[in-house]
Amino acid sequence: MTMLRLAAATAALTFATGVAVAETWDMPTPYPDSTFHTVNIKHFAEDVKAATKGKLEIKVHSAGSLFKHPEIKNAVRGGQVPIGEFFISLLDNENAVFGVDAVPFLATDYAAAKKLWAAARPATEKLFDQQGISILFAVPWPPQGLYTKRAINSMDDLKGLKFRANNPAGTRLAELAGMVPTQIEVPDIPQAFATGRVDAMITSPSTGAESKSWDYLSHYYHTQAWVPKNVIVVNKRAFQRLDKDTQNAVQDAAKKAEERGWTMSMAETDAKLKILRDNKMSVNDPNAALKTGLEAIGEKMTAEWLKRAGAEGEAIVKAYRK
Numbered sequence: 001m002t003m004l005r006l007a008a009a010t011a012a013l014t015f016a017t018g019v020a021v022a023e024t025w026d027m028p029t030p031y032p033d034s035t036f037h038t039v040n041i042k043h044f045a046e047d048v049k050a051a052t053k054g055k056l057e058i059k060v061h062s063a064g065s066l067f068k069h070p071e072i073k074n075a076v077r078g079g080q081v082p083i084g085e086f087f088i089s090l091l092d093n094e095n096a097v098f099g100v101d102a103v104p105f106l107a108t109d110y111a112a113a114k115k116l117w118a119a120a121r122p123a124t125e126k127l128f129d130q131q132g133i134s135i136l137f138a139v140p141w142p143p144q145g146l147y148t149k150r151a152i153n154s155m156d157d158l159k160g161l162k163f164r165a166n167n168p169a170g171t172r173l174a175e176l177a178g179m180v181p182t183q184i185e186v187p188d189i190p191q192a193f194a195t196g197r198v199d200a201m202i203t204s205p206s207t208g209a210e211s212k213s214w215d216y217l218s219h220y221y222h223t224q225a226w227v228p229k230n231v232i233v234v235n236k237r238a239f240q241r242l243d244k245d246t247q248n249a250v251q252d253a254a255k256k257a258e259e260r261g262w263t264m265s266m267a268e269t270d271a272k273l274k275i276l277r278d279n280k281m282s283v284n285d286p287n288a289a290l291k292t293g294l295e296a297i298g299e300k301m302t303a304e305w306l307k308r309a310g311a312e313g314e315a316i317v318k319a320y321r322k
């Protein structure tokens with residue numbers, strides 16, 4: 001008998017005798033293992049395993065290895081997997097509410113991001129609920145900055161650049177700045193720059209450092225343009241199938257993971273800016289021309305977002321600005 005058959009036989013036996021059966025949940029995530037989000041999620045999985053004494057094991061499949069990033073939400077929705085992580089603003093085209101944290105310059109630091117999440121969470125939960133999905137926790141990336149191959153002193157310097165986007169808001173920003181956007185996932189960044197498909201991006205110091213941006217880029221501008229989030233969601237039916245104790249263990253671990261994740265994120269900016277500097281990237285604040293130019297795009301995109309998000313969007317922004 002092979003080990004696999006033996007394991008299957010043991011599981012069946014355990015089931016037959018009525019002793020709780022260990023369950024494994026496959027969890028697709030989009031980002032590499034060294035990303036702090038992935039580290040946090042693995043910690044979450046360990047907490048769940050310990051609290052349930054191994055009854056529920058969450059197996060993390062990082063870097064889009066089980067499902068590609070754009071497919072993860074629907075994989076959870078359809079029950080192909082019970083749990084998953086994705087970049088919430090990726091769904092901006094499905095419903096503008098999902099894109100509120102990627103509106104440039106609406107919320108640019110952690111305190112604002114926290115307020116914005118509190119304002120947007122109820123509407124976000126409602127939308128997911130209609131799809132049979134519940135939110136377990138959400139964790140922000142550090143504020144987003146601009147990476148380029150040469151000095152950018154004005155909005156004109158951006159014109160014509162091939163811009164790596166990671167959501168519809170990035171695509172729109174590129175268009176408004178006269179750049180040419182291409183959607184590229186984090187694990188594919190080094191290759192996309194190396195082959196010349198793109199030559200600029202806006203992302204966190206975390207992703208720039210993890211992607212070794214100094215190998216193909218030279219300048220980073222700390223624009224702190226927005227603080228976008230990843231969400232970790234479960235399929236409601238899969239969650240309801242768990243016994244009460246296991247459900248509680250998952251929810252407790254999720255609560256801890258959300259707190260830990262925000263703390264980890266806040267520590268990232270300084271740590272990863274140092275890595276960029278250590279690797280001879282030029283790290284600077286944007287000059288006045290670049291800053292005001294990007295802010296003008298932010299204002300335009302805020303107006304566009306409010307229009308798309310309608311009354312629901314207005315309520316979110318009102319609650320946020322209160």
Ligand code: PCA
Nearest residue numbers: 087141166186203204207
């Ligand atoms: N890194 C991810 C999402 C935002 C970030 O900082 C990315 O670049 O796609």
